[in-house]
Amino acid sequence: MSVALATATVVVTALTIWLALGLYAQREADQHRQALLAAARQSALNFTSLDYRHYDRDSANVLAGATGDFKKQFAAQTEQLTQLVATNKSVSEGQVLEAGIVRSDENSARVLVVADSKVTNTAAPQGEARTYRLQLDLVHRDGRWLTSDVEFVG
Numbered sequence: 001m002s003v004a005l006a007t008a009t010v011v012v013t014a015l016t017i018w019l020a021l022g023l024y025a026q027r028e029a030d031q032h033r034q035a036l037l038a039a040a041r042q043s044a045l046n047f048t049s050l051d052y053r054h055y056d057r058d059s060a061n062v063l064a065g066a067t068g069d070f071k072k073q074f075a076a077q078t079e080q081l082t083q084l085v086a087t088n089k090s091v092s093e094g095q096v097l098e099a100g101i102v103r104s105d106e107n108s109a110r111v112l113v114v115a116d117s118k119v120t121n122t123a124a125p126q127g128e129a130r131t132y133r134l135q136l137d138l139v140h141r142d143g144r145w146l147t148s149d150v151e152f153v154g
Contacts, residue, residue, distance in 0.1 A: 036104055039065070039145030040111035040136050041096045047150060048094025048117045048132060052085040067139060067146040090121040092130075107140045112153070 046061045059078050063071060084090070094117040102110040113134045120127040137149040 043147040044113040044115050048115045051091045068148040088121040092117045092119045109138045111136045
């Protein structure tokens with residue numbers, strides 16, 4: 001009887017450890033997914049929310065969450081964009097509607113984001129609605145997810 005009890009105890013302990021490790025792994029995967037989606041949503045929001053009255057701050061927000069070629073390209077266009085949004089008195093108020101992960105691993109990911117924005121400018125003073133479908137490539141650097149590429153997709 002004591003051999004059966006010892007065997008049962010070992011089996012139950014092993015099962016408990018196996019289940020605990022599975023829950024831990026699932027929690028880690030959920031945290032990874034949530035952090036990735038939060039970064040993608042914020043990047044899309046920064047990209048679709050720009051105001052000529054404080055474009056320096058808004059463009060700095062985009063750059064703070066960017067890296068690689070996307071950061072270089074956006075930074076290179078900032079001076080020209082600053083003049084363009086000021087001349088047109090452009091204001092874009094973005095709102096992220098949906099985001100979904102296409103693929104991800106520990107260090108990189110691709111996320112699709114659907115965002116709406118209301119854009120007002122000298123040509124459309126009452127504003128017009130725009131919908132964006134964005135594909136964001138992100139990389140994990142120094143504990144943060146940063147956007148390395150943004151593409152408009154159909």
